[in-house]
Amino acid sequence: MYRLVYMSTPKRSLSSAELSTILAAATKNNDRNEITGILIQDRKRFLQYLEGDQDKVEETFARIAMDPRHHAIFRLKSGLIGRRQFPGWSMASKTVNESRSLTDVVKELVKDCDREVAEELLNFAEARDRAV
Template sequence: MYRLVYMSTPKRPLSREDLDAMLAAATRNNNRNGITGILIQDHKRFLQYLEGNEDRVEETFARISLDKRHHAIFRLKSGVIVRRQFPGWSMASKTVDQSGSLTNVVRELVKACDRDVAEELLNFAAARDRAT
């Protein structure tokens, strides 16, 4: 099993409709490709965790990297994992409101994850919270 975590910045604010359409497409593609994961959006950044077959995950990331809706795409972590962390979610999504804490949202989403994965995602979220 392979995972890839990245952050990116939307080029413009996304409406609820924009985000819903993006998530619907991601869900369809991920179901077809055997990819699971989460997408968290705080109106300033996306934090996404993808897991599945390495080639499929890397192809998905390459496609995302070419998407004109966002830029400043940074791979935070990639590599082999022991098991799926989000097996039931072809693409779980959570939007953090303007005054919310990304860390609190991530803490809820990673409750069933392996400790090292949960800590990594929480550390990314905490760093983002400190930067805002």
């Protein structure tokens, strides 16, 4: 199993309707490509974790990188893992609002993940929270 984690910045603020459209397209594409993962956004950044066949995950990331709604796309981590961390989610999505930190949201999502993966995602979230 292969995973890829990235962060990106939307070029402009996206409406709830636009975010729903993005999520619907991601879910459809991920179902077709047997990719699972999570998408977290706080209106300033996206944090996405994708897992599945390496070629399909890399193709998905390349498509995302070409999306004109994003810029400053940074691959945070990629490589092999022992098992799917989010097997039931073709694309789980959470929005972070002012009352919760990114770290709090990630803690909820990674409770069933392998320790190494959970720690990586929490480290990314904590670094982002410190930067805000």
